[in-house]
Amino acid sequence: MAENFLGNSQAIEAEIAQLQKMIEVKRNQLEAQSGIVEEKELVRSAIQEMITESAETDSKAALSQPVVAAKTKVVPTGNASGASYLDRLDDESAVKLNAYIAEIGQHGIVRTLNKVVAEEPFIIDAFHDVLVDKLYEELKTKGLIK
Numbered sequence: 067m068a069e070n071f072l073g074n075s076q077a078i079e080a081e082i083a084q085l086q087k088m089i090e091v092k093r094n095q096l097e098a099q100s101g102i103v104e105e106k107e108l109v110r111s112a113i114q115e116m117i118t119e120s121a122e123t124d125s126k127a128a129l130s131q132p133v134v135a136a137k138t139k140v141v142p143t144g145n146a147s148g149a150s151y152l153d154r155l156d157d158e159s160a161v162k163l164n165a166y167i168a169e170i171g172q173h174g175i176v177r178t179l180n181k182v183v184a185e186e187p188f189i190i191d192a193f194h195d196v197l198v199d200k201l202y203e204e205l206k207t208k209g210l211i212k
Contacts, residue, residue, distance in 0.1 A: 088112040120179040
């Protein structure tokens with residue numbers, strides 16, 4: 067059984083309810099188009115929408131900030147054994163991701179996303195993947211998705 071990394075605050079419960087609504091809308095759209103729905107893809111899409119909204123909010127606030135070039139480390143996206151690039155994270159990136167995931171339980175998804183979107187694209191992508199996996203399991207455990 068998946069561990070409850072979200073905590074139980076009212077704010078997080080409200081975010082989960084919003085996420086559940088987003089997933090239901092996407093499910094209805096996809097079922098109307100193709101009839102087949104992959105539940106994990108619904109979670110991925112809803113989280114991506116939340117990240118995009120956070121990035122748009124963050125970019126509006128950052129317009130007055132100087133632009134600093136980010137150093138991006140390229141990490142393979144998998145190998146023949148099926149291992150994920152998340153299994154090959156450098157220590158610094160793994161520590162960042164674990165800190166952000168732990169922060170969700172304290173500050174909620176949206177506030178944490180607002181911090182993550184300021185990171186380099188690799189960290190944003192890795193956070194998205196980890197968050198999708200964890201939320202998918204959490205939502206399944208709670209019976210909120212099939």
